[in-house]
Amino acid sequence: MARMSVRQMWKAKLEGRSVxxxxxxxxxxxxTPFSGRVLGVDPSLRGTGLALIEFQPGRQPVLxxxxxxxxxxxxxxxxxxxxxxxxxxAFVSGTGIRHVxxxxxxxxxxxxxxxxxxxxxxxxxxxxxxxxxxxxxxxPLRVKQAVVGAGHASKEQVARTVMSLLGHGRPLAAxxxxxxxxxxxxxFTWRE
Numbered sequence: 001m002a003r004m005s006v007r008q009m010w011k012a013k014l015e016g017r018s019v020x021x022x023x024x025x026x027x028x029x030x031x032t033p034f035s036g037r038v039l040g041v042d043p044s045l046r047g048t049g050l051a052l053i054e055f056q057p058g059r060q061p062v063l064x065x066x067x068x069x070x071x072x073x074x075x076x077x078x079x080x081x082x083x084x085x086x087x088x089x090a091f092v093s094g095t096g097i098r099h100v101x102x103x104x105x106x107x108x109x110x111x112x113x114x115x116x117x118x119x120x121x122x123x124x125x126x127x128x129x130x131x132x133x134x135x136x137x138x139x140p141l142r143v144k145q146a147v148v149g150a151g152h153a154s155k156e157q158v159a160r161t162v163m164s165l166l167g168h169g170r171p172l173a174a175x176x177x178x179x180x181x182x183x184x185x186x187x188f189t190w191r192e
Contacts, residue, residue, distance in 0.1 A: 034190050035056055036097075037095065038055065038097070038098065038099050038186050038187055039088070039100045039183065040102075040182040041100065041102045042103050044175065046070065049066070049067075049178050050066060050068075051179035051180035052066070052095065060167055061165060066173075066180065067091075069083055069084055069087040080120075081122075085126060085127045088100075088123070092133060097131075099190075100124075100133050100135045101137070101182045102138070103137075103179075104138060105118060106139075136186055138185050143158075146189050147185055158177060162180045162181050162184065166180065
């Protein structure tokens with residue numbers, strides 16, 4: 001039986017050569033399915049999405065709780081950040097969360113918008129850090145690839161796929177669906 005690296009097998013396949021019958025890879029990556037609760041966060045100053053999902057090997061993920069932290073425009077920046085911090089703290093307090101997953105800031109041309117998004121992310125990260133929870137960050141493209149299978153999927157496609165993966169009947173708000181997508185991405189791609 002021939003032994004080849006996975007890279008050698010792919011190279012042969014891409015070059016149109018046949019891989020010897022019975023060839024086994026030198027290294028196989030065993031992935032242990034994620035188990036536990038993940039809080040997904042889609043940070044935004046006026047509409048932060050939160051979704052708490054439980055993952056158990058061999059079972060469909062379960063959405064335990066979700067919320068959009070809506071902060072009116074009349075509330076100043078400091079007050080909005082306090083609301084985000086309070087909401088994340090309420091989610092992580094005593095719920096057995098294992099990890100917190102956040103969507104990274106997308107590229108924005110407006111510096112002020114980038115600063116505001118960064119502040120909202122900071123409020124959520126600080127709340128998780130104060131509870132000594134590990135925080136993982138994922139770019140939007142990776143979230144879409146992990147959940148839908150296509151990096152250029154629309155927000156509607158992501159929301160529909162999230163609801164189908166969770167077996168959830170009622171439509172989720174856009175920010176909640178995005179937060180659930182980040183949590184699903186974390187569980188689907190995380191490795192110990």
